[in-house]
Amino acid sequence: MPDNRMRARAERAREHRNGRRKRRLTLANLAERLGVSTATISLALRDSPLVAQATRERVKEAATEAGYIYNRSAAALRTARSNVVGVAVHDILNPYFASIFRALEDALGENDQIVFICNHQDDIDRQRSFVQSLLQHRADGVVLCPSVGTQADEINRLVEAGLPVALICRDVEGARAPVVRGDDRKGTRMAVRHLIAMGHRRIAFLGGRRQTSTGRDRLEGWRDALAEAGVDPRSQLDVPELMTREDGFAMAPILMQRAPRPSAVMCFNDMIARGLVEGLRRHGLEAGRDIAVVGYDDALDAATSTPSLTTVNSGGPQIGERAAEVILSLIAARDEETAPAMERTIIAPHLVARESTAHACPADGDGIENEEE
Template identity: 45%
Template sequence: MEDTRSAQLGKVTLQRLALELGLSTATVSLALRDSPVVAEITRLRVQEAARDRGYVANRSAAALRTARTNIVGVGLHDIVNPSFTELLAAIEDALSAAGKTVLLGVSQEDVARQTRTLGTLAEYRPDAFIVSPAAHTRVEDLKALAATGIAVVQVTREIEGSGFDFAGSDDRAGVALGVTHLVELGHRRIGMIGGFSAISTGRKRLAGYQAGLKAAGIPFDPALVMEGPGHREEGRRAMMRLLALEEPPTAAVSFNDLSAFGALMGLQAAGLTAGRDFSLVGYDDIAEAALWHPSLTTVHTFIPEYGRAAAQLALARMADLSRPVERVELPPRLVVRDTTSAPVPVKRRPL
């Protein structure tokens, strides 16, 4: 009934509404947005008519006129990794509470795809971008986005020297926490699993690993660092390689929980028990970490918090493009569970 009528009469636009009400489009537009210059009674009349006729504003038209879209482009390199899912959920939640809508782009850790995706998003003229840049992204790639006067905020990862706002966790301090914990348990030979130098988080977490060692007076041994993208499978292989070393470590920290899970599988495959034969510390504390068996000692990074922070930074910058650059770097917290313990002298149970 309703649909048939509106289909017959064509789409209901603001002009149409104005015509039917015997008002000008100016008045209708103002009335719909609760402007004080239109009389109370007219306002109510207009809003009622809009509701009755099922009027839906056309943001393309509004955006064209106002150069504002209320869209925020969110570009992540991955959304299946639980830590990024949590991030996306937090960002979406904070933005939608502020009346913004998320236009989503996923780069799959591929700069070319990221360029294409963000380029497409840019055509929609988002008021802001929130980006976790793919590995190998250059400063210019990000600058290109901001060229049109769009606010750009980096989240989780950052491109050093880009000069954009950033929200994430203090990765250096975080991984150092994990190393210190292992040292306190008595470990001296500690490996690092996953992470690579093409992304800021990789560099910072490696730096945290080194800082932790240094604080304990333990020399850094590059042979104990297994670079990798932070997948489960890569974590498993890294653990195998660590165990195959001439002088294998008795413990390791990892780039993220996913590679730690892989490492746990590697331990299991080698007939070793985490938290007894080998100590392992994860990073991020995603929900799954507490559920493993044994449950994963890891570093909690407050992902929803910095997701919300990123949203706030974006809102602040789109309100004032020239405000000083801001960095929000939340301090992580160590969560001790069952995969860490004092090292066993040397003997290893064969099964």
């Protein structure tokens, strides 16, 4: 028998003879002693903000007194943890998603999670390939702004396979995964009511992929506000599928050729709005003076552009922070083998009125007023 095995056996025999043999202290022992779950113990020993500071200190103190040493390598083997979370969105160049990603990455980084990102560009095959790679690399979870074409059964199969999944910004009906998103219908309704209160009656709607919940909800908010004011949405210009700054720029001459020309434009996002403002200026019109332009998302340059952009703030950083909390909770629930919470978090929007909107000229509306929401 090798010398090291002989020495180990002799040591165990001496401990037994001397009555000094001790039971190995485990995570479960600590949890039982403190009256908390093993997941709470594990998160506390990793300094996770999901556990209250007082509880973290109590757990660490008890572990120190008991001589418990947290073994990260063993924990990874037990839980198959990789400390990797995938994040997939459709347009990482959009400053709004950059704000979400920054908050999400900061929060996950505080919990020792590395972020892998995918810009799926609303290509369902790119999204599927990314998720498959995450599964192959045993990622801890995925935060998904689902691509056009994503079906509920695809998400549900991932959940059933044990991969924690959280959805952001877009809903997928029937998906058994928590969702963190803004109230898009309410936000657009607020913005259009603002335009109506300023006397506008010809209000175009530009953009949005109508196969997504976000595209449908923002369109419905526009329709809601027009109908409330007695304006038939079918009589207004509605152009779907626009998403980018280039799309907005290309719409400027089309709007100018329309008779009668809209006096105001509700854009699906800030990128379309900024492109439209630039295109209008190229043709001698100024947003806020000659035509009102409203964006959505309150992206980074909305306040500093010229003119500053009236827009709807839909809480990008809050969505990122909350999504991080949700995915970490799902990972902890998987480790503990408990049922995860299937909650929906809706971030309330608010309107930010700036220079790109102004009261309509007398010929553009009848000056009706409608209280903002």
